[in-house]
Amino acid sequence: MKSDFIAIPDGDLCSPLGFEASGVKAGLKKSGNPDIALIHSKSPSSAAALFTKCRFPAAPVQISKKHLAKSRESYRAVVINSGNANACTGKSGLENASEMAKIAARELSCDAGNVLVCSTGRIGVPLPMNLIASGIPAAAAALSRKGGGDACAAIMTTDTFPKRLALSMELSGNKVTLAGMAKGAGMIAPDMKGLHATMICVITSDVAIAPRLLQKLSNEACEESFNRITVDGDTSTNDTVIVLANGMAGNPALKSAGGDSAKFAKALSYLMTELAKQIVLDGEGATKFVSVKVEKAASKKDALLCARTVANSLLCKTAWFGADPNWGRILAAAGRSGAKIKPDSFELYFDHLCAVSGGMASDVPECKLAEILKNDEFTVRIVLNCGDADCEVWTNDISYDYVKINADYHT
Amino acid sequence: MKSDFIAIPDGDLCSPLGFEASGVKAGLKKSGNPDIALIHSKSPSSAAALFTKCRFPAAPVQISKKHLAKSRESYRAVVINSGNANACTGKSGLENASEMAKIAARELSCDAGNVLVCSTGRIGVPLPMNLIASGIPAAAAALSRKGGGDACAAIMTTDTFPKRLALSMELSGNKVTLAGMAKGAGMIAPDMKGLHATMICVITSDVAIAPRLLQKLSNEACEESFNRITVDGDTSTNDTVIVLANGMAGNPALKSAGGDSAKFAKALSYLMTELAKQIVLDGEGATKFVSVKVEKAASKKDALLCARTVANSLLCKTAWFGADPNWGRILAAAGRSGAKIKPDSFELYFDHLCAVSGGMASDVPECKLAEILKNDEFTVRIVLNCGDADCEVWTNDISYDYVKINADYHT
Numbered sequence: 113m114k115s116d117f118i119a120i121p122d123g124d125l126c127s128p129l130g131f132e133a134s135g136v137k138a139g140l141k142k143s144g145n146p147d148i149a150l151i152h153s154k155s156p157s158s159a160a161a162l163f164t165k166c167r168f169p170a171a172p173v174q175i176s177k178k179h180l181a182k183s184r185e186s187y188r189a190v191v192i193n194s195g196n197a198n199a200c201t202g203k204s205g206l207e208n209a210s211e212m213a214k215i216a217a218r219e220l221s222c223d224a225g226n227v228l229v230c231s232t233g234r235i236g237v238p239l240p241m242n243l244i245a246s247g248i249p250a251a252a253a254a255l256s257r258k259g260g261g262d263a264c265a266a267i268m269t270t271d272t273f274p275k276r277l278a279l280s281m282e283l284s285g286n287k288v289t290l291a292g293m294a295k296g297a298g299m300i301a302p303d304m305k306g307l308h309a310t311m312i313c314v315i316t317s318d319v320a321i322a323p324r325l326l327q328k329l330s331n332e333a334c335e336e337s338f339n340r341i342t343v344d345g346d347t348s349t350n351d352t353v354i355v356l357a358n359g360m361a362g363n364p365a366l367k368s369a370g371g372d373s374a375k376f377a378k379a380l381s382y383l384m385t386e387l388a389k390q391i392v393l394d395g396e397g398a399t400k401f402v403s404v405k406v407e408k409a410a411s412k413k414d415a416l417l418c419a420r421t422v423a424n425s426l427l428c429k430t431a432w433f434g435a436d437p438n439w440g441r442i443l444a445a446a447g448r449s450g451a452k453i454k455p456d457s458f459e460l461y462f463d464h465l466c467a468v469s470g471g472m473a474s475d476v477p478e479c480k481l482a483e484i485l486k487n488d489e490f491t492v493r494i495v496l497n498c499g500d501a502d503c504e505v506w507t508n509d510i511s512y513d514y515v516k517i518n519a520d521y522h523t
Numbered sequence: 524m525k526s527d528f529i530a531i532p533d534g535d536l537c538s539p540l541g542f543e544a545s546g547v548k549a550g551l552k553k554s555g556n557p558d559i560a561l562i563h564s565k566s567p568s569s570a571a572a573l574f575t576k577c578r579f580p581a582a583p584v585q586i587s588k589k590h591l592a593k594s595r596e597s598y599r600a601v602v603i604n605s606g607n608a609n610a611c612t613g614k615s616g617l618e619n620a621s622e623m624a625k626i627a628a629r630e631l632s633c634d635a636g637n638v639l640v641c642s643t644g645r646i647g648v649p650l651p652m653n654l655i656a657s658g659i660p661a662a663a664a665a666l667s668r669k670g671g672g673d674a675c676a677a678i679m680t681t682d683t684f685p686k687r688l689a690l691s692m693e694l695s696g697n698k699v700t701l702a703g704m705a706k707g708a709g710m711i712a713p714d715m716k717g718l719h720a721t722m723i724c725v726i727t728s729d730v731a732i733a734p735r736l737l738q739k740l741s742n743e744a745c746e747e748s749f750n751r752i753t754v755d756g757d758t759s760t761n762d763t764v765i766v767l768a769n770g771m772a773g774n775p776a777l778k779s780a781g782g783d784s785a786k787f788a789k790a791l792s793y794l795m796t797e798l799a800k801q802i803v804l805d806g807e808g809a810t811k812f813v814s815v816k817v818e819k820a821a822s823k824k825d826a827l828l829c830a831r832t833v834a835n836s837l838l839c840k841t842a843w844f845g846a847d848p849n850w851g852r853i854l855a856a857a858g859r860s861g862a863k864i865k866p867d868s869f870e871l872y873f874d875h876l877c878a879v880s881g882g883m884a885s886d887v888p889e890c891k892l893a894e895i896l897k898n899d900e901f902t903v904r905i906v907l908n909c910g911d912a913d914c915e916v917w918t919n920d921i922s923y924d925y926v927k928i929n930a931d932y933h934t
Binding site (some may be wrong): 165167168197199200201202205234235236237246322344345346347348349378392393403419423424425427430432436441442443444445446447448455456458468469470471473510511512514516518519520 | 611923
């Protein structure tokens with residue numbers, strides 16, 4: 113699968129042809145860290161997007177949706193601020209999000225309707241528009257083919273490292289590049305469908321592709337990537353995945369499934385999965401990366417229910433932090449998930465070691481199981497033996513630091 | 524309402540006529556604390572019960588259900604061990620639970636089918652039957668009218684204080700007494716229906732009542748009490764509510780709703796609610812007791828969805844620990860709960876202070892809101908303005924100590 117595409121060392125959003133980016137300090141964050149990112153395409157781009165399904169969608173989510181409702185072509189830029197979510201801010205919040213697009217459009221000499229807007233940070237605080245009004249022009253002035261790293265740094269909130277990846281592939285003899293950046297460490301939970309998502313991710317590509325197919329492939333990739341992670345089970349008001357494709361690679365435009373589209377879809381799925389895993393690795397206070405695999409479930413829905421309930425269980429996550437095999441908690445979570453379970457044929461593995469067989473303790477000594485849980489990364493594999501549906505969800509443990517970070521969070 | 528019954532100072536399970544109890548050390552707990560409790564009624568009792576709906580019901584749950592399936596009369600005893608859940612222990616676990624009833628029955632000269640069994644503690648470890656075989660006879664020998672406190676202490680696991688209450692009332696000129704004890708501090712979540720529950724609670728009464736009515740009133744009381752609490756969102760494999768009523772008060776037997784039955788129902792509901800609140804107060808690592816009230820929801824289901832999602836939100840619970848009003852997290856949780864929401868007419872109050880009005884920050888300064896969150900107890904009141912359904916759920920914050928207790932839990 114990976115042979116269809118290769119990673120670009122130190123690649124970023126500007127690796128695809130025609131994209132430039134920047135990240136500047138506008139003063140929105142008390143820390144003084146960069147807080148405005150701008151991504152610009154020299155050519156009009158097709159766009160696909162997925163937004164949070166929280167019933168309090170933030171103002172930038174509402175404005176971006178409005179812009180996308182008119183057309184899926186001719187997009188030129190994404191402007192993002194961190195340090196303030198512009199959520200639950202009423203009519204003036206909507207005006208402010210709209211104004212962000214207008215300022216960027218003026219600087220970039222394009223239509224405001226062709227600019228998409230994202231915000232991330234504290235909810236319910238009015239956006240300081242004086243800082244935005246000077247910050248966006250500064251970001252526009254700083255746009256550069258070398259600005260991908262700065263943009264990636266400017267969208268971070270509680271993130272401890274930037275998350276980005278770029279891939280290249282050949283489609284009908286043309287070199288096509290695909291790149292993405294993401295932010296997110298808390299308020300992360302898998303609950304996306306169609307136009308729904310839970311963090312901020314911007315993906316750029318120089319591929320030529322019909323907007324409708326781009327949306328379809330984005331939905332599918334999201335379902336198996338961002339929709340499979342959870343840090344704390346809390347879905348955000350703001351979060352957004354935006355994919356821009358400007359066609360500058362010059363490949364024959366992708367219009368329907370199969371062939372080159374399948375090749376591109378694989379790369380897109382890989383890109384989103386890697387970015388999603390980076391979010392989990394950077395989960396607030398996390399010390400361990402845990403894959404929860406559910407196998408032989410009665411249905412896909414059951415597999416997901418079971419995996420997500422275990423991955424979100426506070427008792428499981430704190431036990432993992434303590435490297436305590438305490439598998440009873442995993443069974444208790446699976447047992448309340450609503451998934452069909454045959455207690456007498458339930459199996460549970462930590463990596464390759466069997467902890468539970470036939471619904472009871474295996475003969476593997478607890479100290480052996482505990483050795484696996486001391487690792488930074490391990491797999492909890494649940495075999496339900498009720499059917500043939502599988503799924504995998506990625507999560508982390510809950511530590512003292514998670515509580516510390518979240519008991520006193522002011523951007 | 525309270526005038527219909529009064530609390531008995533220092534009352535316990537033995538306050539009702541005809542009950543005796545004990546709590547002894549059998550050696551099941553590493554700590555050496557008491558770990559076997561026995562409750563015995565001199566007269567045959569009607570029984571009602573609610574059990575966990577986890578799909579891995581523990582062996583004692585399965586055995587108690589089996590006993591109750593035959594009859595709801597003639598019950599004589601409840602035997603409980605702490606320090607071992609006897610859950611996920613296979614056929615030998617079932618045999619062991621059955622054996623617990625048999626040993627108690629032999630000591631009490633009654634039928635094993637008239638003894639109910641509960642266990643609480645670590646999941647997946649075989650019950651050390653040699654300790655049980657000597658512990659239950661010791662508990663039987665220790666039975667006394669003064670043993671209620673000992674029984675209550677013997678069922679504790681991570682509990683930091685015993686939970687008990689006794690009430691008395693007059694029904695048609697007869698003094699009727701009702702008492703209960705409960706345990707539970709973690710693996711507590713509200714998810715009971717009909718014969719389902721999430722902690723261990725034993726209630727005794729000398730009331731004369733038909734078993735069917737007793738079950739109906741117990742279901743109703745449970746729905747508005749134990750079904751309204753959450754500590755960590757995790758439902759246990761074991762937990763059980765058992766109500767025994769031996770009729771020794773001599774009141775005209777309660778058979779249908781209304782009159783004396785309504786009076787008794789109020790007392791039962793009050794008793795369960797107080798015990799449920801004590802569990803929340805003793806929530807693992809909890810520093811604050813939080814009432815989450817949802818008002819004017821489109822339906823009762825919506826009200827409960829919204830209240831429970833907020834009460835279980837890790838981001839809300841850690842913010843409360845930090846006395847951070849951060850109401851955006853409450854809106855985010857309400858927004859993902861699935862309850863109908865009109866963002867523009869959403870209101871949120873901390874006690875009497877308005878934090879959010881019309882979906883936006885009110886003009887109450889954040890420092891005033893923070894003052895309320897510094898208290899040991901406060902109410903988060905959410906007004907959805909979508910209908911006329913209300914509900915209230917009780918929960919607590921999540922602290923460093925919660926993580927500490929659960930990252931290293933071995934009874």
